Amino acid sequence: MKHILIASTSTLHGGNYLDYLLDNLKTHFKNIDQIIFIPYARPSGITHDQYTNKVKAAFNSINKEIIGLHTFSNPKEALENAQGIFVGGGNTFVLTKALYKFDLIKTIQEKVKNGTPYLGTSAGSNICGLTIGTTNDMPIVYPPSFKALSFVPFNINPHYLDPIVDSKHMGETRETRIKEFHKFNTQPVIGLREGSWLEVNGENICLKGNLQARIFEHNQEPYEVDPNTYLNELK
Amino acid sequence: MKHILIASTSTLHGGNYLDYLLDNLKTHFKNIDQIIFIPYARPSGITHDQYTNKVKAAFNSINKEIIGLHTFSNPKEALENAQGIFVGGGNTFVLTKALYKFDLIKTIQEKVKNGTPYLGTSAGSNICGLTIGTTNDMPIVYPPSFKALSFVPFNINPHYLDPIVDSKHMGETRETRIKEFHKFNTQPVIGLREGSWLEVNGENICLKGNLQARIFEHNQEPYEVDPNTYLNELK
Numbered sequence: 001m002k003h004i005l006i007a008s009t010s011t012l013h014g015g016n017y018l019d020y021l022l023d024n025l026k027t028h029f030k031n032i033d034q035i036i037f038i039p040y041a042r043p044s045g046i047t048h049d050q051y052t053n054k055v056k057a058a059f060n061s062i063n064k065e066i067i068g069l070h071t072f073s074n075p076k077e078a079l080e081n082a083q084g085i086f087v088g089g090g091n092t093f094v095l096t097k098a099l100y101k102f103d104l105i106k107t108i109q110e111k112v113k114n115g116t117p118y119l120g121t122s123a124g125s126n127i128c129g130l131t132i133g134t135t136n137d138m139p140i141v142y143p144p145s146f147k148a149l150s151f152v153p154f155n156i157n158p159h160y161l162d163p164i165v166d167s168k169h170m171g172e173t174r175e176t177r178i179k180e181f182h183k184f185n186t187q188p189v190i191g192l193r194e195g196s197w198l199e200v201n202g203e204n205i206c207l208k209g210n211l212q213a214r215i216f217e218h219n220q221e222p223y224e225v226d227p228n229t230y231l232n233e234l235k
Numbered sequence: 236m237k238h239i240l241i242a243s244t245s246t247l248h249g250g251n252y253l254d255y256l257l258d259n260l261k262t263h264f265k266n267i268d269q270i271i272f273i274p275y276a277r278p279s280g281i282t283h284d285q286y287t288n289k290v291k292a293a294f295n296s297i298n299k300e301i302i303g304l305h306t307f308s309n310p311k312e313a314l315e316n317a318q319g320i321f322v323g324g325g326n327t328f329v330l331t332k333a334l335y336k337f338d339l340i341k342t343i344q345e346k347v348k349n350g351t352p353y354l355g356t357s358a359g360s361n362i363c364g365l366t367i368g369t370t371n372d373m374p375i376v377y378p379p380s381f382k383a384l385s386f387v388p389f390n391i392n393p394h395y396l397d398p399i400v401d402s403k404h405m406g407e408t409r410e411t412r413i414k415e416f417h418k419f420n421t422q423p424v425i426g427l428r429e430g431s432w433l434e435v436n437g438e439n440i441c442l443k444g445n446l447q448a449r450i451f452e453h454n455q456e457p458y459e460v461d462p463n464t465y466l467n468e469l470k
Contacts, residue, residue, distance in 0.1 A: 169429070
C-alpha cells in the first residue's frame with residue numbers, strides 16, 4: 001500500500017526547515033529508523049553533502065537517521081534496500097535529469113508501490129505527478145523526458161501562488177500558465193499553496209494543512225477544495 | 236549584417252500591444268513592406284489566427300503588412316522568402332518545439348545572418364540566446380532540444396523581475412534561479428526588465444530603453460548596466 005506525503009514547500013515563511021511538518025513526519029515514518037535522502041535537486045546549487053546535512057539536522061529531532069543517496073556507489077541498489085525515501089526541493093529539471101541518469105524512476109515507483117514511505121517537498125513533490133510539465137522552475141538542464149513518477153493521476157504545481165494584486169509585471173500569472181498547460185495536456189493540475197500537502201494512503205488522496213488548494217481540470221473553470229477533502233476521483 | 240531587436244516584453248503595464256516600440260520598429264523595418272509573423276508561442280493558448288490579427292492591428296499603424304507563418308503550406312520556404320521576421324511571445328517551450336518540428340532553426344539563422352530584420356518579444360526574445368534555459372515559462376510541452384537561435388553569445392531572461400520586497404512566498408527569486416543556472420552552465424545571462432530591449436546591428440549589441448539591465452556572469456556577482464551600453468564583449 002502506498003504511503004506518500006507530497007508537500008508544496010519544505011519551509012514556511014519565518015519557519016525553520018521542515019518544522020511545520022515534523023509531527024506528521026513522525027507518523028509518516030513511524031515504523032522505520034532510516035531514510036534515504038535524494039539531494040539531486042540542489043536548491044541554490046548547494047552540494048549534495050551540504051543539502052544532506054541540513055536534512056539530517058531536521059530529522060535528528062524526530063530520531064530518524066538520514067543517509068544521502070549520493071554517498072552510495074550504486075544508488076539503484078541503495079534505493080532497492082531503502083526503508084524510507086525523501087526527495088528534497090530545488091530544481092526539478094536537475095532532479096529529473098539525475099533520476100533518469102541513474103535509472104531510478106522505476107526503482108522508486110516499485111518501492112513506493114510496495115509500501116516504502118515517500119516524502120517529497122517542492123521539486124520532490126513535482127515529480128510525484130504524471131509529468132514535470134507544471135513545475136515553476138527554470139529549465140537549467142535538459143532532462144531526457146518530462147515524464148515523472150506518476151504516484152497520482154494528475155500534475156502537481158507546488159508553491160501555488162495567487163495573482164499578486166496591483167502587480168504591474170506583465171509576465172503570466174500562475175493561473176494563466178496552468179491554463180496554457182491545458183491547451184496541450186488534459187490531466188488535472190492541483191495548485192498546492194505553501195503549507196498544504198497531499199497524503200496518499202493506498203488509493204486515498206487527501207488534502208492536508210490549513211489552506212484550500214486550487215484545482216484545474218481540462219476545459220473547466222478552476223475551483224477551490226477545502227482541507228481534508230479526498231481527491232480520489234481526480235484524474 | 237544582422238539587424239535584430241530583442242525586447243523583454245511586447246506590452247508595458249497600462250499600454251497597448253507594442254505601442255512603446257512602434258517608433259523603433261518603423262526604423263527597424265524601414266526598408267521593407269511585409270513581415271512574416273511566427274505565432275507559434277500562442278500566449279494564453281490563443282489560436283494562430285487570433286494572435287496574427289492582434290499583430291496585424293499593431294503593425295497597420297506603421298504601414299507594415301503582417302502575414303502569419305501558419306498560413307503557408309511550406310513554412311520553411313515562406314521564411315526563406317521573408318523580407319522581415321517577427322516572433323511573438325507566449326510559451327517558449329511551445330514555440331521551440333514548433334520551430335524544431337518544422338525544421339526552421341537553421342532557416343531563421345541563415346536569414347538573419349544575411350540581413351533580414353528580426354524582431355522578438357518575450358518568448359521570441361528568449362530564443363535569440365544560446366539556449367532557452369533561462370525562460371520563465373512553464374514546460375508545458377517537451378521540445379527536442381533547449382538549443383536556440385544563438386543570435387547573441389549569451390542567454391536572455393526576458394521580463395526580468397527584481398525580488399519583491401516583503402514577499403512571504405518561498406519560491407525562488409529570479410536572481411536565485413539564474414544563479415542556479417550558472418551552477419550548470421557558463422554563458423552570461425542578461426536580465427532584461429520590461430521596457431528594455433537589445434539592438435543588434437552587425438557585431439554591435441546595445442541596451443535600449445530607459446531602464447538598466449542586470450548582467451549575470453559565471454562566477455561573478457551580478458551587476459547593472461545603463462541604457463545605451465554596448466555589450467559586444469559579453470560572452
